[in-house]
Amino acid sequence: MADESESKLEPPAPGSLASARRPAGSGPTQTPPPGDRPLHQRLGSGLAHHARQFGTLGGLVVLGLVLWILTPHFLTVSNLLNIAQQTSINAIIAVGLTFVIISAGIDLSVGSLVAFSGVVMASLLQRDVPLPLALAAGLLTGLVCGLINGVLITLGRLPPFIATLGMMSVARGGALLYTDGRPISGFGEGFRWLATGEVLFVPVPVILTGVVYVIAHFVLRRTPFGRYVFAIGGNEEAALLSGVRVRLHKTMVYGVCGLLSALAGVVLTARLNSAQPIAGINYELDAIAATVIGGTSLMGGQGSVVGTLIGALIMGVLRNGLNLLGVSSFVQQLVIGAVIILAVLLDTAFKRRKP
Amino acid sequence: MGYLHLRSSPVSSVLPVLALRGIRKAYPGVVALDGVDLDLCAGEVHVLLGENGAGKSTLMKIISGAVARDAGEIRIDGAPVELADPRQAQALGIGIIYQEFNLVPQLSAAENIFLGREPLRLPGVIDQRRLLRDAQRQLDELGVAIDARAIVSRLSVAEQQMVEVAKALSLHARVLIMDEPTSALTAQEITELFAAIRRLRERGVAIVYISHRMEELFAIGDRVTVLRDGRHVGTRRIQETDMAELVRLMVGRELKDQFPKQRAAVGDEVLRVERLRRDGVLHDISFALRRGEVVGLAGLMGSGRTELARALFGADAIDGGRVFVHGAERRIGSPRAAIDLGLGFLTEDRKQQGLVLVLSVRENICLPSVGRWSRAGLVQTGRETDATARRIAELRIKTPGPEQRVGHLSGGNQQKVVLGKWLCTDADILIFDEPTRGIDVGAKVEIYQLINQLAARGAAILMISSELPEILGLSDRILVMHAGRIAGEFSAAEATQEKLLAAALGRN
Numbered sequence: 001m002a003d004e005s006e007s008k009l010e011p012p013a014p015g016s017l018a019s020a021r022r023p024a025g026s027g028p029t030q031t032p033p034p035g036d037r038p039l040h041q042r043l044g045s046g047l048a049h050h051a052r053q054f055g056t057l058g059g060l061v062v063l064g065l066v067l068w069i070l071t072p073h074f075l076t077v078s079n080l081l082n083i084a085q086q087t088s089i090n091a092i093i094a095v096g097l098t099f100v101i102i103s104a105g106i107d108l109s110v111g112s113l114v115a116f117s118g119v120v121m122a123s124l125l126q127r128d129v130p131l132p133l134a135l136a137a138g139l140l141t142g143l144v145c146g147l148i149n150g151v152l153i154t155l156g157r158l159p160p161f162i163a164t165l166g167m168m169s170v171a172r173g174g175a176l177l178y179t180d181g182r183p184i185s186g187f188g189e190g191f192r193w194l195a196t197g198e199v200l201f202v203p204v205p206v207i208l209t210g211v212v213y214v215i216a217h218f219v220l221r222r223t224p225f226g227r228y229v230f231a232i233g234g235n236e237e238a239a240l241l242s243g244v245r246v247r248l249h250k251t252m253v254y255g256v257c258g259l260l261s262a263l264a265g266v267v268l269t270a271r272l273n274s275a276q277p278i279a280g281i282n283y284e285l286d287a288i289a290a291t292v293i294g295g296t297s298l299m300g301g302q303g304s305v306v307g308t309l310i311g312a313l314i315m316g317v318l319r320n321g322l323n324l325l326g327v328s329s330f331v332q333q334l335v336i337g338a339v340i341i342l343a344v345l346l347d348t349a350f351k352r353r354k355p
Numbered sequence: 356m357g358y359l360h361l362r363s364s365p366v367s368s369v370l371p372v373l374a375l376r377g378i379r380k381a382y383p384g385v386v387a388l389d390g391v392d393l394d395l396c397a398g399e400v401h402v403l404l405g406e407n408g409a410g411k412s413t414l415m416k417i418i419s420g421a422v423a424r425d426a427g428e429i430r431i432d433g434a435p436v437e438l439a440d441p442r443q444a445q446a447l448g449i450g451i452i453y454q455e456f457n458l459v460p461q462l463s464a465a466e467n468i469f470l471g472r473e474p475l476r477l478p479g480v481i482d483q484r485r486l487l488r489d490a491q492r493q494l495d496e497l498g499v500a501i502d503a504r505a506i507v508s509r510l511s512v513a514e515q516q517m518v519e520v521a522k523a524l525s526l527h528a529r530v531l532i533m534d535e536p537t538s539a540l541t542a543q544e545i546t547e548l549f550a551a552i553r554r555l556r557e558r559g560v561a562i563v564y565i566s567h568r569m570e571e572l573f574a575i576g577d578r579v580t581v582l583r584d585g586r587h588v589g590t591r592r593i594q595e596t597d598m599a600e601l602v603r604l605m606v607g608r609e610l611k612d613q614f615p616k617q618r619a620a621v622g623d624e625v626l627r628v629e630r631l632r633r634d635g636v637l638h639d640i641s642f643a644l645r646r647g648e649v650v651g652l653a654g655l656m657g658s659g660r661t662e663l664a665r666a667l668f669g670a671d672a673i674d675g676g677r678v679f680v681h682g683a684e685r686r687i688g689s690p691r692a693a694i695d696l697g698l699g700f701l702t703e704d705r706k707q708q709g710l711v712l713v714l715s716v717r718e719n720i721c722l723p724s725v726g727r728w729s730r731a732g733l734v735q736t737g738r739e740t741d742a743t744a745r746r747i748a749e750l751r752i753k754t755p756g757p758e759q760r761v762g763h764l765s766g767g768n769q770q771k772v773v774l775g776k777w778l779c780t781d782a783d784i785l786i787f788d789e790p791t792r793g794i795d796v797g798a799k800v801e802i803y804q805l806i807n808q809l810a811a812r813g814a815a816i817l818m819i820s821s822e823l824p825e826i827l828g829l830s831d832r833i834l835v836m837h838a839g840r841i842a843g844e845f846s847a848a849e850a851t852q853e854k855l856l857a858a859a860l861g862r863n
Contacts, residue, residue: 221734222734223732224725224726224729224732224734227718227721228725230713231714231722237707237708238707238708239711241668241690241700241708241709242694242776243690243695244722301713301714
């Protein structure tokens with residue numbers, strides 16, 4: 001036994017050391033510089049990033065073509081702007097849900113937050129509180145409720161489904177209690193401009209939606225916060241061990257979602273010229289559908305607001321087209337449900353082929 | 356009904372119940388088993404011994420049908436058999452009890468024992484009386500006082516284990532594999548377990564007993580087989596061997612020339628830990644790390660090595676003790692705080708803890724740094740691209756480009772990406788937990804060289820490894836953990852595999 005111990009104490013012989021290092025010497029040639037890689041590889045990484053969105057966009061274009069052939073009214077400027085305006089509320093909420101779903105969470109409370117922040121703002125407007133203050137209060141209501149969701153999930157360790165399911169009911173109840181169940185109607189022109197106004201023939205809600213999407217895309221792709229949202233959704237443990245303050249950023253994600261729900265509530269109130277405590281029921285389902293059609297994975301870590309915008313437009317175009325074709329609302333529900341399933345089926349099949 | 360074997364002689368019969376010949380299994384980059392023979396006789400407790408990674412688990416998985424062998428023959432009662440899946444192995448009388456039990460905690464012991472095979476009164480209606488009666492008989496035969504109606508989650512670990520054994524026996528198991536059965540038991544429970552094992556032995560069951568605890572095998576074993584590096588290195592009767600011979604068989608490999616150790620100049624102390632404690636996990640841990648030093652941290656699985664790393668890195672809370680970084684006492688409350696102090700942690704399980712597989716090489720490498728590098732709230736994409744290109748070149752990461760998804764890279768390259776993260780943060784106190792696990796030999800040598808380079812640049816490295824040759828080949832100093840404590844400290848000059856293993860087994 002002693003002999004063996006001694007033999008193990010010897011440091012590796014110089015000769016063996018050299019041979020062990022040989023792979024290192026030949027190293028620099030192993031990874032060719034980027035310029036040497038075949039063109040398809042260099043393009044591949046960039047394209048793959050957007051391939052999913054091209055697919056969804058293709059679906060939108062095909063849908064548009066079919067509707068154009070079936071009904072000439074579809075492809076008119078006024079109808080397209082109409083679609084954009086009708087889509088804007090779902091599209092704004094869906095941005096918030098895209099953040100949440102990329103972080104591997106879910107938020108069921110968005111529809112109730114639309115109503116709750118709407119009635120809070122409306123009640124202030126009716127008491128002649130200045131418009132900016134009332135707007136801020138409405139948005140703050142959504143933000144705070146969202147942050148509460150986030151704290152329940154991070155500090156309270158509740159599953160997102162449960163925390164936001166609770167908030168869905170609490171915020172709805174809050175809205176009903178606050179208004180005694182009655183809508184608050186009739187606002188000044190200044191506020192209604194948010195829904196009825198136009199800038200260079202483009203409706204204000206469409207402009208608002210555009211601004212939200214540009215900012216959201218920028219935040220997701222160009223800020224550390226956006227990077228953390230993807231990292232938390234992709235692998236929360238790895239993100240934590242890489243120094244990401246997971247609890248802080250997760251809470252912020254739900255705050256963003258609540259804030260955007262409130263913004264949608266503002267636009268909805270302005271459009272209807274009325275804030276209703278029962279507004280926004282089932283909005284969470286439309287927003288989840290738009291997000292999922294847009295290619296954001298419910299498993300987290302993957303997705304984009306560009307995809308979500310296309311997803312929201314697909315749903316808007318479909319509704320509009322079916323209306324133009326005089327299809328009953330019962331059939332519409334059925335078709336939209338089928339489209340959601342088909343979109344995700346295709347997505348799954350696509351991902352399975354390219355592991 | 357398979358009760359015939361109960362009447363056969365409890366002493367080893369001539370024909371083995373289960374015979375393995377030339378079993379081979381290779382995974383990409385590693386041969387887990389190579390030409391392993393094993394004979395199991397009725398009524399013997401056959402201990403399987405080997406270091407972590409010696410191939411014990413793979414062998415057990417092959418016997419229990421969970422893993423398919425690449426080559427070799429399996430005979431039961433002399434007749435060749437295929438073990439295509441666990442169900443088939445079960446039908447042939449092979450039962451296995453894993454460290455993690457396969458029980459439904461909310462169901463009763465009886466319901467668990469006959470899960471999926473409930474006796475029926477009518478089609479679709481369970482015969483509750485028979486279920487209870489049969490289950491109780493299985494438990495009684497084991498000589499344990501467990502009520503078959505008891506809900507499993509309310510039973511102790513030892514009792515749950517007995518429910519597992521009863522379940523295996525109700526399937527007429529003639530070969531019973533027990534993987535580290537005592538790891539979670541108290542001394543009293545171990546005594547009871549051994550009594551139950553002896554009763555099984557008298558009934559003619561062949562038992563494969565896997566354990567790291569050397570003293571146990573002399574208490575319960577009849578024969579012992581030692582595996583090393585996936586090979587069968589010897590089978591002994593327990594009476595005819597001793598601890599020294601078994602340890603020699605376990606570690607007896609020669610140090611290969613795969614450890615290009617270069618000693619760096621050792622400088623100032625960068626990390627000092629005093630009486631660190633995490634209740635129930637870590638006890639009274641004190642040590643220090645200096646610049647340019649590679650300190651190996653050895654110990655068996657479950658000895659607290661990873662727990663120590665996580666506590667140092669702020670991933671788990673500590674209950675007492677002091678930590679000094681660069682001479683100043685610090686409270687490290689989160690990984691973020693640890694990273695800001697210059698710590699880096701290469702985790703044991705890179706897929707679960709080290710990487711975000713759906714993100715790109717660039718996004719992973721820059722994840723700990725992206726916040727620090729940002730300007731005016733914006734990610735500096737140019738800086739990220741430069742840093743990533745530098746890491747890809749420096750670490751020779753084989754990837755089509757910085758935007759490649761990390762999930763698509765090989766294990767060795769993934770590990771280099773994790774390393775790249777900590778190069779970007781300029782971490783100078785690095786904790787490597789099993790840095791070469793699951794990667795091929797070539798990549799291992801590259802990782803070793805990187806460890807040397809980092810030490811030469813003045814980093815202090817704490818390297819956890821289950822591979823003793825790796826620890827011995829790379830370390831300047833070696834700490835050994837056992838049961839949550841530092842059980843030994845050795846200089847590179849005095850350390851041997853035997854000494855490390857003895858300390859890891861708590862025998863000094």
